[in-house]
Every structure is written in structure tokens, then in C-alpha cells.
Amino acid sequence: GQNIDQPTEMTATEGAIVQINCTYQTSGFNGLFWYQQHAGEAPTFLSYNVLDGLEEKGRFSSFLSRSKGYSYLLLKELQMKDSASYLCAAMDSNYQLIWGAGTKLIIKP
Amino acid sequence: ETGVTQTPRHLVMGMTNKKSLKCEQHLGHNAMYWYKQSAKKPLELMFVYNFKEQTENNSVPSRFSPECPNSSHLFLHLHTLQPEDSALYLCASSQEAQGGYNEQFFGPGTRLTVL
Numbered sequence: 001g002q003n004i005d006q007p008t009e010m011t012a013t014e015g016a017i018v019q020i021n022c023t024y025q026t027s028g029f030n031g032l033f034w035y036q037q038h039a040g041e042a043p044t045f046l047s048y049n050v051l052d053g054l055e056e057k058g059r060f061s062s063f064l065s066r067s068k069g070y071s072y073l074l075l076k077e078l079q080m081k082d083s084a085s086y087l088c089a090a091m092d093s094n095y096q097l098i099w100g101a102g103t104k105l106i107i108k109p
Numbered sequence: 110e111t112g113v114t115q116t117p118r119h120l121v122m123g124m125t126n127k128k129s130l131k132c133e134q135h136l137g138h139n140a141m142y143w144y145k146q147s148a149k150k151p152l153e154l155m156f157v158y159n160f161k162e163q164t165e166n167n168s169v170p171s172r173f174s175p176e177c178p179n180s181s182h183l184f185l186h187l188h189t190l191q192p193e194d195s196a197l198y199l200c201a202s203s204q205e206a207q208g209g210y211n212e213q214f215f216g217p218g219t220r221l222t223v224l
Contacts, residue, residue, distance in 0.1 A: 004151065031210060042113070042199065042215035043152075050210070087152070095207050096165070099152040 002026045004100035006088050011106045012078055020073045020086050020103045028093020032064050032071045035087040037102065043087055046073070075105075083107045111135055113216035115200050121222045122190065130185040130219050132200030140206035141183040142213065143175060146197040158183060159206035190223045197221070 003025045012018040024032065031050035035043040049055055049064035049071060061074040073086055085102040092098055113134045122128050134141065143155040157165035158177040172194075174186040183200055197220050201213040 008149070033212070035215075042217045044215070045212045048210055048212065089152075091211070095211065096154060096157075097152075097213070101149055101151045 002090075002092060002098045004088055004090060004098055006086075006100040006103045008101070009104045009106065011108060012075075014078055014080060014107055014109050016078050017074065017076050018078060018105065020075075020088075020105065022071045022073070022088035022100060024069050024071070024088070024090040024098070024100075026090045026092040026098055029066065030091040030093065030095055032062075033089045033091070033097065034062055034071075034073045035089065036084050037087060038084045046086075078107050080107050080109070113200060113202055113214050115198075115216035115219050117219055118217065119220045119222075121224065122187070123224050124190060124192070126190075127186070127188040129187065130198055130200075130221075132183040132185075132216055134181055134183075134200075134202040134214070134216075136202055136214060138202040138204055138214070139180050140203045140211075141177060141180070142201040142203075143183065143185055144199040144201065146199055146218070152199070155185075157206050164206055187221075190221075192223050195221055195223045 006022045034046040037043040047062035054063045059076045064071045085104050087102045088100040089097040116131045140159045145153040155169045156175045172189050176184040197218045199218045200216040203211045203213045
């Protein structure tokens with residue numbers, strides 16, 4: 001079957017760095033997405049990886065290893081506004097997104 | 110209006126009621142999606158429309174009935190729902206439903222409570 005695993009909850013300190021891991025098993029693979037969702041709001045797109053390696057976008061970076069079925073989202077210089085759920089989703093051979101349950105990130109001062 | 114809008118934002122209904130959720134996208138996209146989001150569970154894809162044609166129905170019970178009159182509008186008609194249908198219903202759109210890089214843009218959702 002198809003499956004996405006990511007931690008349920010993580011806590012980090014303002015100004016620090018946090019890495020949110022995601023492992024996936026899908027029928028075929030057409031890329032890995034990360035979305036951010038603040039409580040009561042819509043998910044918003046953060047990143048897309050289809051090739052191995054690291055993609056950097058400001059304070060956020062996303063990494064993909066296709067051979068390991070593994071991705072991570074790296075958040076640097078954490079701010080209180082980064083408190084949110086982070087959703088990992090892999091696109092399968094039918095171009096459907098298979099979603100993880102999300103990682104709730106709590107930032108403490 | 111910009112992006113993806115959904116109405117109503119909150120809905121409380123009894124099990125015998127009939128109601129409809131509305132989604133509108135102002136992005137010129139050709140694909141639209143309905144998702145169900147329950148607490149601590151992955152997003153569940155319900156329906157996909159690509160160029161107004163339904164391309165996916167993920168074994169959704171018939172008490173949920175989608176309608177896509179054009180590429181900009183999507184409805185979800187609800188009738189005789191069950192309490193376990195209470196969830197956040199999210200609408201999304203993308204350029205099309207096929208193709209690799211296909212970022213989905215989400216609406217704010219409708220929080221549905223079934224009594």
C-alpha cells in the first residue's frame with residue numbers, strides 16, 4: 001500500500017533550527033511536496049522536490065533521497081510564526097498526492 | 110476575490126438535512142479537488158475534476174455528491190450525513206490534474222459538524 005510517515009509533534013526554540021523528517025512508500029513517484037498549515041487556515045505550498053538533493057528557499061530548505069524514500073524539511077532561525085502543522089505529500093504514478101498526517105511544530109520562546 | 114474561496118466557513122447540520130458546500134477558484138486552473146481533513150489524520154482525497162470531468166472518486170459514500178458546472182466552480186452536496194462525517198472539508202485547485210509539478214492551492218475550508 002501507499003504510506004507517508006512523519007512525526008506527530010515536535011517542539012523547538014525560537015531562533016533555533018529544526019528538521020522534520022518524512023518517509024514515503026508510493027506506487028511510482030512524481031515528486032514530494034511540503035505544505036504549511038496554520039491552525040484554522042488553508043495549507044500553503046512550501047516546496048517541491050523531484051530530484052535528489054537539497055532545495056533552499058530562504059529560511060526553509062527541503063531535501064529528497066529517492067533511493068531511500070526519504071525527505072526532510074529544514075527550518076532555520078525559527079520564529080514564533082513558524083508554529084504550524086507541516087504536511088508531507090508524495091505524488092504517485094497517477095499524479096495523486098498521498099498525504100502524511102502532518103507534524104505539529106511548537107515554537108517556544 | 111483572489112485564490113480559492115469556500116463558503117460557508119462553518120456549517121452545523123442534522124443527519125436529515127441537505128446542504129451544499131461551494132468552492133470557487135480565481136486562478137484560471139483546470140483541476141479542482143475535494144479533500145476531507147479529520148484531526149490527526151492525513152488529508153483524504155474525495156473527488157477530482159479535470160476540465161470539468163470527474164476523474165477520481167475515492168470510494169466516497171453516495172451521501173456526498175459533487176458537482177462541477179465549470180472549471181471555476183465546485184460544489185459538494187450533502188445529505189443524510191453521519192456524525193463521523195464531521196471534519197474540515199478543503200477545496201483545492203491546480204493547473205491540471207496530470208503532470209509532475211502541479212502545486213495545489215487550497216481554500217480555507219468548511220468546518221462541518223453533523224449532529
